[in-house]
Amino acid sequence: xxxxxxxxARQRERAATLPGAALPWLTGRRRNAIDSFxxxxxxxxxxxxxxxxxxxxxxxxPLAAPEDAPHPATTLAALRADxxxxxxWLVFVDGHFEPALSVRPPLPAGITVSxxxxxxxxxxxxxxxxxxxxxxxDAAVASPYALNLALCSDGAFVxxxxxxxxxxxxxxxxxxxxxxxxxxxxxxxxxxxxxxASIVEHHLGGGNTLATVxxxxxxxxxxxxxxxxxxxxxxxxxxxxxxxxxQARGSHFATHSLSFGARLARNDIRTxxxxxxxxxxxxxxxxxxxxxxxxxxTLIDHARPLGxxxxxxxxxxxxxARGVFAGRIIxxxxxxxxxxxxxxxxxxxSKMAEADARPELExxxxxxxxxxxxxxxxxxxxxxxxLRTRGVDETHARQLLTYAFAAEVIERIAQDALRRHARAxxxxxxxxxxxxxxLL
Amino acid sequence: MLKIDKLHAAVDGxxxxxxxxxxxxxxxxxAIMGPNGSGKSTLAQxxxxxxxxxxxxxxxxxxxxxxxxxxxxxxxxxxxxxAFQYPVEIPGxxxxxxxxxxxxxxxxxxxxxxxxxxxxxxxxxxxxxxVGMREEFLYRSVNEGFxxxxxxxxxxxxxxLLEPKLAVxxxxxxGLDIDALKVVAEGVNRLRSxxxxxxxxxxxxxxxxxxxxxxxxxxxxxRIVRSGGRELALELEQHGYGWIESGAGxxxxxxxxxx
Ligand SMILES: Nc1ncnc2c1ncn2[C@@H]1O[C@H](COP(=O)(O)OP(=O)(O)O)[C@@H](O)[C@H]1O
Ligand SMILES: [Mg+2]
Numbered sequence: 001x002x003x004x005x006x007x008x009a010r011q012r013e014r015a016a017t018l019p020g021a022a023l024p025w026l027t028g029r030r031r032n033a034i035d036s037f038x039x040x041x042x043x044x045x046x047x048x049x050x051x052x053x054x055x056x057x058x059x060x061x062p063l064a065a066p067e068d069a070p071h072p073a074t075t076l077a078a079l080r081a082d083x084x085x086x087x088x089w090l091v092f093v094d095g096h097f098e099p100a101l102s103v104r105p106p107l108p109a110g111i112t113v114s115x116x117x118x119x120x121x122x123x124x125x126x127x128x129x130x131x132x133x134x135x136x137x138d139a140a141v142a143s144p145y146a147l148n149l150a151l152c153s154d155g156a157f158v159x160x161x162x163x164x165x166x167x168x169x170x171x172x173x174x175x176x177x178x179x180x181x182x183x184x185x186x187x188x189x190x191x192x193x194x195x196x197a198s199i200v201e202h203h204l205g206g207g208n209t210l211a212t213v214x215x216x217x218x219x220x221x222x223x224x225x226x227x228x229x230x231x232x233x234x235x236x237x238x239x240x241x242x243x244x245x246x247q248a249r250g251s252h253f254a255t256h257s258l259s260f261g262a263r264l265a266r267n268d269i270r271t272x273x274x275x276x277x278x279x280x281x282x283x284x285x286x287x288x289x290x291x292x293x294x295x296x297x298t299l300i301d302h303a304r305p306l307g308x309x310x311x312x313x314x315x316x317x318x319x320x321a322r323g324v325f326a327g328r329i330i331x332x333x334x335x336x337x338x339x340x341x342x343x344x345x346x347x348x349x350s351k352m353a354e355a356d357a358r359p360e361l362e363x364x365x366x367x368x369x370x371x372x373x374x375x376x377x378x379x380x381x382x383x384x385x386x387l388r389t390r391g392v393d394e395t396h397a398r399q400l401l402t403y404a405f406a407a408e409v410i411e412r413i414a415q416d417a418l419r420r421h422a423r424a425x426x427x428x429x430x431x432x433x434x435x436x437x438x439l440l
Numbered sequence: 441m442l443k444i445d446k447l448h449a450a451v452d453g454x455x456x457x458x459x460x461x462x463x464x465x466x467x468x469x470x471a472i473m474g475p476n477g478s479g480k481s482t483l484a485q486x487x488x489x490x491x492x493x494x495x496x497x498x499x500x501x502x503x504x505x506x507x508x509x510x511x512x513x514x515x516x517x518x519x520x521x522x523a524f525q526y527p528v529e530i531p532g533x534x535x536x537x538x539x540x541x542x543x544x545x546x547x548x549x550x551x552x553x554x555x556x557x558x559x560x561x562x563x564x565x566x567x568x569x570x571v572g573m574r575e576e577f578l579y580r581s582v583n584e585g586f587x588x589x590x591x592x593x594x595x596x597x598x599x600x601l602l603e604p605k606l607a608v609x610x611x612x613x614x615g616l617d618i619d620a621l622k623v624v625a626e627g628v629n630r631l632r633s634x635x636x637x638x639x640x641x642x643x644x645x646x647x648x649x650x651x652x653x654x655x656x657x658x659x660x661x662x663r664i665v666r667s668g669g670r671e672l673a674l675e676l677e678q679h680g681y682g683w684i685e686s687g688a689g690x691x692x693x694x695x696x697x698x699x
Binding site for chain 2: 119380381383385386387388389391392394396403
């Protein structure tokens with residue numbers, strides 16, 4: 001059992017061995033965070049933001065490290081085979097950095113790519129400002145991420161000096177193996193003016209475990225950050241993720257969430273425009289079947305004028321599964337000439353599947369373009385008939401239309417190798433995927 | 441040979457086809473004309489196997505098989521082709537993939553080997569040229585963002601690639617300028633052969649200047665009310681559909697349907 005007290009005790013037990021244990025600012029924040037978590041408990045459906053996704057069950061839920069799992073090196077090799085980009089690979093197993101599995105080619109001057117544990121040992125002052133705290137958040141709503149702060153055992157720390165660019169995508173690989181029933185990772189991405197990078201998170205393995213991950217992005221003026229999270233954890237696991245960006249003037253941030261695995265996956269994704277002319281793309285695809293559950297909650301805060309945001313989420317919901325989307329857009333009073341588009345479309349693939357898609361727009365400015373739409377539906381009958389009149393059998397036609405619906409999300413991923421990898425990951429999940437392979 | 445016998449069809453309990461008889465022999469081209477709402481598209485869709493239309497009575501025999509018993513995909517594989525009045529857009533499926541899936545499904549059924557990528561590409565490019573479609577249309581999603589004329593050319597392209605035994609063209613001419621109309625007509629005429637029959641549905645007689653039909657039928661309120669040769673189309677053009685609907689033209693039609 002994992003009562004709230006168990007988590008508090010666990011935090012006390014681990015505190016001395018967590019990275020940065022000697023740093024007063026960090027131990028202080030960790031203590032505040034666990035207190036905040038203990039006071040709030042797991043969010044339940046009584047909270048509007050968790051209406052469809054209660055975590056109350058975690059109190060009763062025994063978690064356990066898998067007894068058996070592929071060797072992380074094997075998992076990693078299979079993944080790396082899809083990429084020949086010569087980029088950086090930071091590998092974390094059961095929440096801990098694995099230097100032996102990681103690949104770290106030389107970097108241009110002015111760029112730091114390291115494990116958070118390394119950065120906290122070498123230059124804690126650089127980490128401090130980016131680390132975040134549990135203080136600013138609504139404690140009840142964000143309690144899982146307070147737990148993350150209290151317990152995070154590692155993650156990535158990336159710092160890009162002004163004008164620098166990471167040539168190849170940085171891959172962060174998080175593998176759940178036999179060593180832990182819970183893992184808590186925190187990634188900090190700091191891009192100074194005009195810097196540019198592409199970061200990919202792969203979440204794999206896990207068994208009946210809990211993984212929390214917080215990724216914080218700071219994009220200074222005109223910086224460009226592209227972020228992809230490919231969640232393919234074991235289907236008994238729980239995945240709770242918070243992606244949080246702050247954008248300065250003219251910066252560009254894209255975040256793609258591909259949520260395929262886990263029994264329950266929750267993604268809280270948000271960005272705030274702190275300067276004029278920011279651009280953001282939130283793009284996501286989820287596939288759930290069986291009794292699984294996925295929830296994306298997004299917030300785009302157009303706090304300043306001339307911002308552009310594009311938000312596209314699509315869901316494939318099968319079996320008795322449930323997909324949830326709630327997308328909030330705030331346009332502040334002086335955020336004139338904001339241009340925002342939000343869409344969430346769901347395809348129900350079975351009678352018992354369920355999807356909820358809810359847009360929430362709060363617009364205080366008057367000169368804005370805001371479009372939004374949400375749909376929950378089935379495969380288009382006339383498209384199905386059209387394909388059948390061309391000799392394509394109904395089963396294949398359904399598979400083709402399902403894939404095509406989902407693939408539109410994947411097509412927005414800019415890097416070729418990544419897009420191919422994501423397509424293959426999707427195809428391997430869908431019935432008839434082999435038949436559709438020739439699409440690639 | 442196609443033999444439609446006293447066909448009745450309904451949608452949501454509303455009768456649309458009301459005892460339609462038609463015989464099309466191998467190698468013949470029949471034109472079906474009729475006012476809007478007379479049931480032309482319903483006939484086409486019922487023949488192609490759309491199950492939103494319920495066949496309430498009658499039969500369709502096609503070379504000895506009960507056409508209505510086959511699912512849509514089997515009709516297509518057996519050589520039935522419908523060029524849609526409103527071709528469907530399929531976002532995310534490239535035209536190239538679509539065409540290849542269709543051609544190979546039909547070839548498999550006919551015991552022919554599937555095309556490999558290269559053979560398919562050279563074949564499809566040649567056919568595209570014939571219907572005046574640029575190559576870029578291969579890589580775009582099926583019909584998505586195509587103009588009306590581009591969609592119709594895409595239908596004719598599919599027809600050419602699938603080499604049907606019986607082709608039904610549902611107002612493939614409507615909304616086309618004269619050049620596009622000629623392209624469509626050429627596409628049809630190229631395919632004319634003693635083994636292949638065609639049903640050309642049109643609202644205007646203009647198309648029949650380019651595709652010369654063996655028979656012309658007039659459909660009204662779900663029945664064929666008049667049949668004749670080419671000259672019937674010209675007569676219709678002269679008198680308008682009111683002539684049929686008022687009953688004057690139809691009076692001479694009793695029992696005249698069929699090849
Ligand atoms: N899916 C449908 N649901 C309800 N009514 C339909 C449907 N399809 C056709 N109809 C009706 O059936 C009649 C014949 O339509 P249609 O076959 O499309 O005629 P045409 O092609 O000759 O213009 C019209 O009154 C039309 O409104
Ligand atoms: Mg019609």
